[in-house]
Amino acid sequence: MIVKVDAARCQGHGRCAVEAARVYTLDAEGHCAVNGRTIPPELEEEARIGVEVCPERAIALEP
Amino acid sequence: MSVAHSSETVPAHVPTGRVYDFDISHDPLLKPDLHLGLLELRKRAPEIFYTPRYGGHWIAQGHDAVFEITHNHEVFSSFQGLRAMIPIGVDPPQHEDYRRVLLHAFSPRTVTAMTETIKSLATELIDQVAARGSCEFVSEVSEPLPVIVFMKMLGLPLEMMAPLRKLIITALEEGDPVKREATFDEQLVMLDPVIRERMANPQDDILSRIATADLGGRRATFDEMQRYLLLLANAGLDTVVNAMSFATLHLANDQDLQAKLRADPALVPDAIEEFFRRYAVSSIGRRVTRDFEFRDVTLKAGDRFILLLPAASLDENVHPDPGAVVLNRENPPITFGAGVHRCLGSHLARLELRILMGEWLRRIPTFRLDPAKAPRSHAGLVYTVDHLNLLWDGAESKP
Numbered sequence: 001m002i003v004k005v006d007a008a009r010c011q012g013h014g015r016c017a018v019e020a021a022r023v024y025t026l027d028a029e030g031h032c033a034v035n036g037r038t039i040p041p042e043l044e045e046e047a048r049i050g051v052e053v054c055p056e057r058a059i060a061l062e063p
Numbered sequence: 064m065s066v067a068h069s070s071e072t073v074p075a076h077v078p079t080g081r082v083y084d085f086d087i088s089h090d091p092l093l094k095p096d097l098h099l100g101l102l103e104l105r106k107r108a109p110e111i112f113y114t115p116r117y118g119g120h121w122i123a124q125g126h127d128a129v130f131e132i133t134h135n136h137e138v139f140s141s142f143q144g145l146r147a148m149i150p151i152g153v154d155p156p157q158h159e160d161y162r163r164v165l166l167h168a169f170s171p172r173t174v175t176a177m178t179e180t181i182k183s184l185a186t187e188l189i190d191q192v193a194a195r196g197s198c199e200f201v202s203e204v205s206e207p208l209p210v211i212v213f214m215k216m217l218g219l220p221l222e223m224m225a226p227l228r229k230l231i232i233t234a235l236e237e238g239d240p241v242k243r244e245a246t247f248d249e250q251l252v253m254l255d256p257v258i259r260e261r262m263a264n265p266q267d268d269i270l271s272r273i274a275t276a277d278l279g280g281r282r283a284t285f286d287e288m289q290r291y292l293l294l295l296a297n298a299g300l301d302t303v304v305n306a307m308s309f310a311t312l313h314l315a316n317d318q319d320l321q322a323k324l325r326a327d328p329a330l331v332p333d334a335i336e337e338f339f340r341r342y343a344v345s346s347i348g349r350r351v352t353r354d355f356e357f358r359d360v361t362l363k364a365g366d367r368f369i370l371l372l373p374a375a376s377l378d379e380n381v382h383p384d385p386g387a388v389v390l391n392r393e394n395p396p397i398t399f400g401a402g403v404h405r406c407l408g409s410h411l412a413r414l415e416l417r418i419l420m421g422e423w424l425r426r427i428p429t430f431r432l433d434p435a436k437a438p439r440s441h442a443g444l445v446y447t448v449d450h451l452n453l454l455w456d457g458a459e460s461k462p
Contacts, residue, residue, distance in 0.1 A: 013405055015395075018171045030166055055395050055405060 001044050002062045005035040009058035016050035016059060023047045032059065072115035076361050083108035086116045087346065087369055088238035093442045098309075098342055101374040102386050111360050117239045120367040121360075126378035126397055128358055129370045132349055133402035138357070139349040139368065141404060145244050148294035149287060151347070151404055158403060161291075164276040164283075165407055168216065168269050174410045181212055181415055185422045193426050197433060200451040201308050204423075209303035209415050217295055218268025219257060227253060231301050236443035240348070240367075243444075247293050254296070258288045269295065301445050302345055303412045307419055308448035309342035310335065313388065315432045315453055320388060325424050333390040335416045340396035341388050343373040344446040347400060372397055373446055430455040 003023070012030035016023075023046050027033040039047045039061070051059045073082055085092070085104065092107075093100035101124075110125025123129050132139045136154045147153055150161040167173060185208055192198035210224055219227070227250065234246040257270065262285070265271035273283055273291050283291070314321045324330055351366040376396045377385040399406035406412070432438060433452035440448045 014171050
């Protein structure tokens with residue numbers, strides 16, 4: 001599973017990094033910094049939490 | 064109800080089917096229960112409608128409409144034509160420089176580091192009322208907790224708390240933007256000396272951080288300091304108070320959920336999330352910059368919008384059975400707005416509510432509304448609980 005972050009949508013609210021800290025990290029400006037990262041199976045559930053809490057709908061997961 | 068309003072407050076480009084007379088501050092529909100009133104409003108009026116009140120303005124109450132508006136600052140400007148508060152009243156690209164100054168102070172990391180401070184103040188306030196068996200929750204708990212925390216963060220003297228709160232509540236109840244502006248001037252009479260002092264002698268607080276920040280090669284002017292502080296004070300010294308009060312009011316009426324949270328405190332964060340949605344308190348404004356067709360509505364340059372976030376968070380298309388309190392809903396709430404202006408203080412608000420609710424349930428036995436003193440609330444740009452009298456086990460109502 002791969003995380004796709006739409007940089008144009010991400011506003012740096014940081015919800016993903018708070019609620020699913022093992023998957024999502026932020027860059028210095030507070031924007032989601034894991035675009036393209038491969039998610040190991042044991043973290044897939046946590047990755048989904050990040051998708052759900054993002055107020056900007058900026059995160060998607062691809063197989 | 065529409066009799067008192069002549070057609071001149073409904074411009075020619077607004078079709079009759081889009082007009083619904085709604086007073087954002089004093090509508091009868093919002094009595095006695097603000098949020099139940101909004102659920103009714105959602106049935107009576109379309110997702111975007113025009114009210115002749117306060118000189119005439121649009122109201123967006125649908126989730127998707129609000130989401131789109133907050134993501135289109137070229138058409139829907141945050142600049143309201145009056146004094147532009149910083150950063151909420153400034154559009155990109157300038158907005159970014161202004162907001163950046165505040166990011167550190169409200170980041171999850173900074174806020175999380177305040178956990179113990181908030182917890183100790185929360186327990187102190189709760190312990191003051193615990194043995195009594197009753198309290199007026201707003202003045203004794205939900206007001207002092209976030210207001211003291213935030214005034215200290217900002218660098219405002221605590222003696223200002225009562226008079227400043229009074230002016231802020233007046234400002235946020237006012238539906239007329241011009242009259243509201245006058246109440247901001249009153250606030251500045253109180254705040255100006257603090258601004259001058261921090262500009263001259265910066266301390267370790269947010270005001271000083273703004274005063275010494277790099278705004279593209281220059282420092283903030285006095286006028287900019289005023290506009291920053293007005294936003295911080297009016298957004299930060301009221302909203303969390305009411306979020307806490309509405310959540311606690313709900314629990315006083317919902318003994319099942321209260322028992323469930325006592326039995327499993329790990330559910331408190333999910334409950335807080337749902338209270339944020341079910342009882343959103345803040346609405347925000349936008350102004351249309353050019354003639355525009357939006358979701359089958361014709362808009363003209365200069366049209367004003369109120370984004371009724373407390374109604375949008377009750378949108379049944381996004382949150383099925385919106386009046387019910389359901390933990391772990393699928394979609395995040397739009398309570399804090401969306402887009403570049405989304406609430407900067409949401410991490411702080413969330414932490415404060417989680418701590419307060421956790422400690423309250425741990426220290427106070429099963430509580431309910433005092434039957435002799437009904438709670439009171441009022442509408443406006445921020446939905447406000449005026450009084451919330453609670454009793455807990457073994458206590459009798461006192462006159």
